[in-house]
Amino acid sequence: MPHIFAALVNLNHPGHYVHWGFIQMSVANLLVIGLMLLVFVLALVLPFPHGRAAARERAARPEASAVDERPEAGTAP
Amino acid sequence: MTSTPPTTTRTEAVLATERPTWTGRFRSRAERSFPPEKLLPDRQPAYVSSWIYVFGALTLGAFGVVLLSGAVLAVEGPAWWHVSRVGLYVNSLHLWSTELFFFFMVIHLWGKFFMAAWRGRRRATWITGVLAFLMSIATAFTGYLSQQNFSSEWISTSAKDGINATGAGAFWNVLDFGQMLLWHVLLLPLVVGAVIAFHVLLVRRRGVVPPFAAASTVVSEPYETALLPSAAPAGPAHDDFGPEVPHNEEAP
Numbered sequence: 001m002p003h004i005f006a007a008l009v010n011l012n013h014p015g016h017y018v019h020w021g022f023i024q025m026s027v028a029n030l031l032v033i034g035l036m037l038l039v040f041v042l043a044l045v046l047p048f049p050h051g052r053a054a055a056r057e058r059a060a061r062p063e064a065s066a067v068d069e070r071p072e073a074g075t076a077p
Numbered sequence: 078m079t080s081t082p083p084t085t086t087r088t089e090a091v092l093a094t095e096r097p098t099w100t101g102r103f104r105s106r107a108e109r110s111f112p113p114e115k116l117l118p119d120r121q122p123a124y125v126s127s128w129i130y131v132f133g134a135l136t137l138g139a140f141g142v143v144l145l146s147g148a149v150l151a152v153e154g155p156a157w158w159h160v161s162r163v164g165l166y167v168n169s170l171h172l173w174s175t176e177l178f179f180f181f182m183v184i185h186l187w188g189k190f191f192m193a194a195w196r197g198r199r200r201a202t203w204i205t206g207v208l209a210f211l212m213s214i215a216t217a218f219t220g221y222l223s224q225q226n227f228s229s230e231w232i233s234t235s236a237k238d239g240i241n242a243t244g245a246g247a248f249w250n251v252l253d254f255g256q257m258l259l260w261h262v263l264l265l266p267l268v269v270g271a272v273i274a275f276h277v278l279l280v281r282r283r284g285v286v287p288p289f290a291a292a293s294t295v296v297s298e299p300y301e302t303a304l305l306p307s308a309a310p311a312g313p314a315h316d317d318f319g320p321e322v323p324h325n326e327e328a329p
Contacts, residue, residue, distance in 0.1 A: 032176075032180070035180075036180060036183055036184055039180075039184055040129075040184050040187055040188070042128070043127070043128035043129045043131070043132070043184065043188070044127075044128075044129055046128055048126045048127050048128055050126070
């Protein structure tokens, strides 16, 4: 039963490191940086839910879009 | 003798008495800077419909979990978080929420950097974000020093030489567990929390920076056309980085 909850990767050993000259970085940190880059790219290219639909709706109702698109409304950070 | 009738209304009299006080001036300025519709808005600019605008809020969410789990750890103490199952769980929750906090914050930083988010009189927003990032690193560092295990011992003995080389070691001793714990659980969280709160207030005041594409190119998506230069207000609201949004005309 305990093996079901075990980590997918065996972490019970000293960390692995990569070296470029004087630069040394753990493989774990390198993986996290790679994951951050991947998420960053995905955030740029993946469509936002309802974003296109809302755009089509605003295009169909130009009088409403004049209000909805005002950028002076504060936004979530 | 006859008394002179009052020439001012009661409201005017109240205003006249409030203006000279710092509380009255503070309240007036706060009301001007943060009207309710700007402080708690119910509308979003159309360009916010993108995943890249989500990471600031995700960072705030992770920060909330960091604070809550850290508060529980502070109540129970190291004899609990190293031994009991629940303590180990909360300890891990604190660690991984911190990891996610930095994960989201760095992506937020990348997004804002490539958008040149200091445009449109948002310099203070950018600078407070940088300060929050740097202070968060210091807070996380003191957290690693406060674990009370071999890891914290290794980190502190490795770091002391670097800190001492800067001269800060004279009053900031990374080998002093009590000092590092107090910095971690009180002083630095207060600073980080205050800087983040100010950062969010500035975002509310100035609004979210529009993307370059919406401000500088002709696009087919109708929701972006409101941000074209022709839609921007006339006047000196343009700088080298593109047009400003109309609500940035106020002085800070």
